[in-house]
Amino acid sequence: MNYSFFTETNSTMRKFLPAAVMALCAITLTNAGAQEQRPAATAQQAKPLTKADKAAAVELLAQRLAANYVYADAGNKMAAAIRDHLRKGDYEKVATDAEFAELLTAHIQASNPDKHLRIRYAPSAKPDMPRPSATQAMPAGDKKSVTFGNYVNFGFEKVERLPGNIMYLKLNGFFEATYAKAAATAAMNFAANGNAMIIDLRENGGGDPRMVAFVASYLLGDKKIHLSDIYFRADNETDSFWSDPSVPGQRFGADKPVYVLTSGKTFSAAEDFTYNLQAIKRITVVGETSGGGAHPIRPFPIEPNMVAVIPVGRSINLVTKGNWEGRQAFNATQISSINSCLAKRPTRTKTDLSHA
Numbered sequence: 001m002n003y004s005f006f007t008e009t010n011s012t013m014r015k016f017l018p019a020a021v022m023a024l025c026a027i028t029l030t031n032a033g034a035q036e037q038r039p040a041a042t043a044q045q046a047k048p049l050t051k052a053d054k055a056a057a058v059e060l061l062a063q064r065l066a067a068n069y070v071y072a073d074a075g076n077k078m079a080a081a082i083r084d085h086l087r088k089g090d091y092e093k094v095a096t097d098a099e100f101a102e103l104l105t106a107h108i109q110a111s112n113p114d115k116h117l118r119i120r121y122a123p124s125a126k127p128d129m130p131r132p133s134a135t136q137a138m139p140a141g142d143k144k145s146v147t148f149g150n151y152v153n154f155g156f157e158k159v160e161r162l163p164g165n166i167m168y169l170k171l172n173g174f175f176e177a178t179y180a181k182a183a184a185t186a187a188m189n190f191a192a193n194g195n196a197m198i199i200d201l202r203e204n205g206g207g208d209p210r211m212v213a214f215v216a217s218y219l220l221g222d223k224k225i226h227l228s229d230i231y232f233r234a235d236n237e238t239d240s241f242w243s244d245p246s247v248p249g250q251r252f253g254a255d256k257p258v259y260v261l262t263s264g265k266t267f268s269a270a271e272d273f274t275y276n277l278q279a280i281k282r283i284t285v286v287g288e289t290s291g292g293g294a295h296p297i298r299p300f301p302i303e304p305n306m307v308a309v310i311p312v313g314r315s316i317n318l319v320t321k322g323n324w325e326g327r328q329a330f331n332a333t334q335i336s337s338i339n340s341c342l343a344k345r346p347t348r349t350k351t352d353l354s355h356a
Contacts, residue, residue: 047097047305054100057303058086061104061119064300068234070314074112081111097121097305104306113326114311115293116268122307146179154180155204159187167194167252174207174269177214181248184211188218189249196257202287206268209241209296209315216277217243221254227276230296232313239313254282262287268294271324272315279319294323 049057062079069075085091085107094100098121105118155173162168169191174180191197197219213227225243232239252258260274260283271290277283295311302308315323 054091058082060302064308068310068312070233070295070311078108078111101306116295116297116311118309120307123305149175154183156183156187159190165195167191167197170200172203174211176208177210184215185248192250192252198259200261201266201270202261202263204270212269212273213241217247218251226318229316230313258283260285262290267291275324279317292326294325
């Protein structure tokens with residue numbers, strides 16, 4: 001990256017940038033990203049299960065895993081494992097579908113650890129939905145999902161100007177691009193005139209890879225860049241994700257420094273954003289080990305109140321030819337503990353939205 005335009009008039013920025021990055025790390029984090037929240041089941045909500053219900057759910061789950069999990073060998077292994085548990089009577093004492101979902105999750109995770117993989121208790125589970133593609137929008141969200149997205153500004157919690165003309169963006173999720181692009185455009189246009197940017201993904205649990213590419217486009221130039229691919233095993237298809245050289249409004253650009261903050265809650269699409277931009281040497285990563293989830297998911301109902309969340313694809317970076325599944329595969333300036341970072345956040349951080 002070319003930093004030659006930072007002249008002596010930007011000495012304030014050079015003074016505050018390292019301190020701002022570290023001071024922001026000291027902020028105590030509380031809630032996980034909204035897209036990783038899972039519905040809690042109560043005894044009143046859960047439905048009693050018969051032996052036949054359990055057998056049918058196990059068989060359907062086994063079929064779903066074998067046919068759809070991103071790696072065929074692992075899918076077959078998990079299918080065999082839960083069939084074996086059923087044969088041994090390990091599900092006989094399970095009384096409700098909520099409890100059954102938890103036990104099935106434990107068994108498939110024991111066979112094949114994958115943080116995206118789980119069985120969810122989901123009252124009135126919806127029928128199968130087709131997977132979205134890179135060019136086709138996800139199925140339209142229900143009214144509650146869109147209302148929630150509006151309520152949390154589609155993950156764009158905060159954008160503000162720090163001392164030294166450093167822009168700070170707190171982004172808690174990559175919401176479905178059809179609805180979230182306007183919020184992204186507003187935030188990124190506000191930040192465009194900064195001398196540097198800090199993007200805080202420490203509470204970002206993931207989301208839509210199309211949104212990842214859209215936000216990344218504001219940090220790149222006017223040349224289209226192939227950021228990543230996702231290979232889907234069941235369909236034997238590959239979706240490609242590219243930067244958009246014609247995003248709305250003003251880009252931050254390709255030459256000014258960008259720091260990305262990560263934590264153990266940084267997961268899935270948030271890691272996609274970080275991994276791919278670091279691979280092309282666009283960003284500096286500062287933080288703790290992230291979650292390690294590189295397998296896009298698709299929900300499959302297996303019982304009226306249970307949904308199998310099955311990873312059906314794998315991300316492929318064009319530079320490394322790999323991904324971050326199960327590990328932190330991007331190089332970060334490690335922070336042993338967020339709470340041990342330096343002192344206080346700069347006080348002159350009130351956001352001026354008059355020109356947003």
